[in-house]
Amino acid sequence: MNPRVVALRAGVRRGRIEFGQTMTNAGELIGWLWLPVVALVVMHAFGDGPLPGVDFSLGAQSVPGILAMNAVFTGLMGLAMALTMDREDGTLLRAKATPNGMLAYVVGKVLGKAALTVAVLALMLAPAVFVFDGLEPGRVSTWVTLAWVLLLGLLAxxxxxxxxxxxxxxxxSLGFVMLPIMGLVAVSGVxxxxxxxxxxxxxxxxxFPLYWLGLGLRSALLPDALAVAEIGGGWRHLETVLALGAWAVVGLVLAPIVLRRMARRESGSSVAARREQVAQRPG
Structure with a gap:
């Protein structure tokens, strides 16, 4: 059998195992859920006011944006943190030393975080439908739009x-990335x-993709009449596909290049140096 096919299968198996471990670890799962829970609670408590120009709750309007925000945190930041932590403890170096190990490693990490992102979104959407009036989960178009928007959002x-x-x-050092991401949350209509x-x-x-992911989820979950509150007065599905698709293409082209260069630099000495830095951190 082709070694790359074997590696891909190993990656799928790894992703399934990591996803299962996260979903059965209460502490880790709470770590991914607390931010959207807090955001939804705040918007439920203080978002009773209507949207400008329409008779609809601001709190309910914010639900898709909060789901989009958390999808970015869970997928993007989750994968970034997993890679940096695995570089620190030598997991990545061990994968590099295995034939086609990097392929299996990356496939497993990507699939695991993608599955976790979808699961967290589902866990947050289920209660939000009952708590916030006006969301429309009963339409077939809702689930079709959710599927393609979320797929493109993950690819982006x-x-x-x-x-x-x-x-x-x-x-x-990755923690500093949170600052610009929080800035994007503020200007992305979340x-x-x-x-x-x-x-x-x-x-x-x-x-940036956060706005388009939020817009796509709003088009899936909110009444069509609320499109008047958006830029251009519509859901702009074509623009959403083009924007998220452009980010996906750029990312899928650059990510393998950056990952290969990173893997080439991994060595026993670099792992030892990182471990020493971790040991010297206060606390």
Missing amino acids: TLPIGAILGAVFGNAQ FYPITALPGWLEVVGQV
């Missing part, structure tokens, strides 16, 4: 996570329509 964001995990040498922002911030928000 997971490669970025792989690139970040390859570029940053340790999990501590908690309030992006049309309420100044024009130049609207442009900035539309450059």
